[in-house]
Amino acid sequence: MTAITVLGSANMDLVAYVPKAPRLGETVTGREFRTVPGGKGANQAVAAARLGARVAMIGAVGADAFGVRLRSALTAAGVDTCGLRTVEGASGTAHITVDDEGGNSIIVIPGANGLVTGLESGDEERIAASGTLLLQLEVPLSAVAAAARAARAHGVRTVLTPAPVQPLPPDLPDAVDLLVPNEHEAAALTGLTDPRQAAAALLERFPEVVVTLGAAGALHAARGQEPYTVPAPRVRAVDTTAAGDTFAGALAVALGEGRPMREAMAWAAAAAALSVQRPGAQDAMPGRADADAAFAGGPQP
Template sequence: MTPPPAIAVLGSTNMDLVAYVPTAPRLGETVTGSAFRTIPGGKGANQAVAAARAGGAVSMIGAVGADDFGTQLRTALADAHVDTGGLRTVGGASGIAHIVVDDDGGNSIIVVPGANGTVGGLADGDDARIAAAGALLLQLEIPLSGVLAGARAARAHGVRVVLTPAPAQPLPGELLANTDLLVPNEHEAAALTGTSDPYKAAAELLATVPEVVVTLGAEGSLYAARGAEPVLVPAPRVQAEDTTAAGDTFVGALAVASGEGRPMPEALAWASAAAALSVQRAGASASMPYRHEIDAFTG
């Protein structure tokens, strides 16, 4: 039996404080919500859970606070069969994300980093965790110095680096030079390149990284690689309830499919199916599908 793909994730772990409303409030406006939930999240932890549920052997590197949220976050990752040996506990509060979800499934998010802000580099054992993986998943909810340290370690050990450039911000040249696959959504791609055309954005990004996937929400994903024609992979048509963490679900599932050696268009279609399943459910990690569900959906 082929072992599952080994995936390391270096990134944020947050408690998501989610309010559901008919319409998101405008500045100065108060609205009445229909429900409130606390759900484990954070882009790093989300990608770790998504990859583990999709069938990967996942190790999480990051930090939580010495508070009740930290205990809950660690337990949630362990319950998802994510190795938490690289998840530090530091003094102070865990990271939180305040999320407003409207009746159309759209969301707006405020992130307070908390313990995530302490992950400015690698700790003892992290280099070995990265070296043991086939891929390292990175995002930008921890300090850039920590992201860059992870990318350097991965490159030194020949580990594939997959970077989700969110929240969008200018990226150091050294980070891009150590990235194998960049996965922005269409808004992040526009912020990085100054063009809203995903094909033009992808072409421009290929000057800095060898492969790019621009996620386009309901329209699917655009894959571009140096020396090849771009490929648009459609997404399944579903009714979205909550789009929170759909992108993280996509990246986690993509890492598993790629780690299994699937051709990129097939891997993207499988990852899109995982994301489509997730948006039909409420919450971040709580909405992420298991491998058997993705396989059944793709038929």
């Protein structure tokens, strides 16, 4: 079984569903409000666990009702939460607006996630016992860098989703094996709006890059190889909140199982396409059987 460790955030998502997102200064009437467990770290952990991996989560939740629910959601998905600390104060929250086209805008309040500043007792051992480390940027960069260095020291593949996008420490790329930005994050990191040009620029710092392109699929680029695009299944999106995290978790599972990159990307795209057809984040993530069925019935690269 593929073993994955995730260091990252756990947030309670406070989601408002509206016909159209409000402009600055505008008030609109929504049609539904939900509180659902989320956070990019927890989302990727749940995605990977539901797809068949053995997953351990490193992070923090607050000593509040949200923290209890966030831990319970991870445990219910089969994620090992021994590395998920409970700290004084509030859990992280994400305030999300989802429109009728499935688009979203998000404000993240770090809460307990902001106290994850480095590795604690047992964390390096958790990382060393896995085949892949999944990282994002909703916890302090000091913790992200420490985890990446630990993974490099133990020969563990490190996959970084650079979101929310921000300037990266100069030495972090040296400890990252695969960067998985979306096209907007790739543009922010490079100043280049064309995904192929952005990917080429990122290869100056990272050995391998997969840029997710939404409905257009995903672009792969690696040093010494020709870039290529893997298509995504055509579906009607209801809520895209979980798409990127589902893709990252699925990609880590597929690569951990030894699948070639092109096939791994196609399988991850099929899983992500399933997630956008349901509302919410973790609630929308598919199980292994559904992902396999969608991959078998979808467009092949």
